[in-house]
Amino acid sequence: MPTVEMTYLEAIRQGLRRLLQERNEVLLYGEDVGAFGGAFKVTLGLQEEFGKDRVFNTPISESAMIGAAIGMATQGLRPVVELQFVDFGMTAVHQLLNNAGPTHYRTGLSVPLTIRAPCGGGFGGGPFHSEELESLFCLMPGLKVVYPAFPSDARGLIYSAVMDPNPVIYLENKYLYRHVKEVMSDRFDPIPLGLARICRPGRDAVVLTYGAMVHEALRAAERLSAEKHYEIMVVDMRTLKPYDAETVIAAVTATNRVLIVHEGWRTCGFGAELAALVAERAFHLLDAPIRRVAAPDVPVPFAPSLEKAYRPDADKIGEALVELIEY
């Protein structure tokens, strides 16, 4: 099969393109996503290829964008809404928490919509363009939450997210857009939601993570392998709701030491859920207390020196792993 090298961003675009080609009921809209191609250019070329009827700009109205998507989805379309930044989705939380999420439970209507939301920092975006809000979405009944870390996962998961009969929050990491490349086949199979992936085997400890931190964890693992011969397993959660508890428990069973890493805030972050899961189901398997590496509970700072102190990275992960293994 022919292969291509693709960035994370290009892989998302390939997934969207295939959906637009194959499924007439798919449409894509958001702020500046038309001819301009979106703030990050994920949708570049799609309006030209599929027309203004399928790919179009909207006013800056997050609540109306999501509300309209609920209306469209309940009438047989599969709208894909791009939020310019996940941060701005907070002006429309009620449309997700109170409208899209509970609709099927309340009324029996399926709501097959997808919200694409660029997340994360590491590039001086400051407090309003760097947030990681996955744990908020995970709190909302009826939503699914997906967060790919690799190009191949990004295209396979966007396909499944859009085809899912439920509202799906598809989180995209801005740092990964252009930093991560993968050589992969030019064709792809959808990747089912709800499955984690062990992206590095290991026996001494496991890192449970997702998004940009998968790559930081892999970097830390390589370093520890070279420097200390520690073999670290890295599990990429990929879907955060509903999440893959079985893979987590199997990983803990194989390693007995658990580090949970995420880019966003620590208190009530998604890591707290994973820690609780491990404590509830695998406490007896642990050789050391569960550890977390996450952002401190402060707004995302702007200055590079502050953001470096704020954001988890391979160094911080490596230190925590050594302490965990040498506990």
Next chain:
Amino acid sequence: MSERKIESVDDGRWKAVLRCMMLSRAIEERLVRLYHQGRIFGGVYTGIGQEAIGAATSLAAGPSDLFAPCIRNMTVHLGRGETSLNVFRQYLGRASGPTRGRDGNVHYGCTANGVYAMISHLGAMLSVVTGAVMARRRQGRDAVGVAYIGDGATSTGDFHEAVNFAAVFDVPVIFLIENNKFAYSTPNAEQFRCKQLVDRAQGYGIEGLCADGNDAVELFLLAQDLMSDIRQKPRPILLECDTMRMRGHGEHDDFSYVPRELLEKYAARDPIAQARSRLAEAGLVAKAAADDIELQVRSEVDQAYQQALEEPVPDPADLMEGVYADR
């Protein structure tokens, strides 16, 4: 005002309008009584005195049209074909009801009738019905929408977002403001500064009209004209209907803050009494025929309530069922 005369509509339709209002009144009066007897779980919010608006607009519409009723719109549900039995099932939280006990009172709809189930968050449904109409028209159906909103809820950001959104995309939706003078305890004077809410239409670049919300006959004729007009030349319309909330916000509220003169003024313009005499004068629905309808709806309500009462409540074992859709 419509140019057409009352005679341009056949007596069957007028009877339906009258019946819809009378049935609504009978159901809501029963609900009020049940509430004060402590036999209703949760709140009761009625549209008593505002029946004309929903009856006229829902019965003037066509089969593929879509509706987003709000708190005062029992007549929209009934006008679109909801049964009194289902209404009582909903209020009594029965497993057989439209939300199967997962939601209560005014929060129900019916897909087959083109009626969306409102969420509490005022203004949130305006964009939903807008998106739904966009979807239907994309599928080649000539749907128009009607979204109902109170005077108070016009102050939400969602109102602004949805009306502007519909304006930008030329979506044929009537945004119908039911100005019943109060939003809970807050009078118009503390809610907005424009002379009339319809003045806002200009700012959105859309047409705005005012109508007497207590005159079912004129409103029906107007709604027919407006709907056929926007069906052919798609665009949103702002329609402000003058009416009055004749009871408290809900039955828990003694509405002592409402000036009695205002209530008396509108009591003299009761929509059902007005429609009865207007239709009798025009020789379309004789007094005896209207009396008959009145008797029928009262006995229908007795039966519906009794039957709903006997039906089972939801099984706690079904608590988790239906959070996600599988298709």
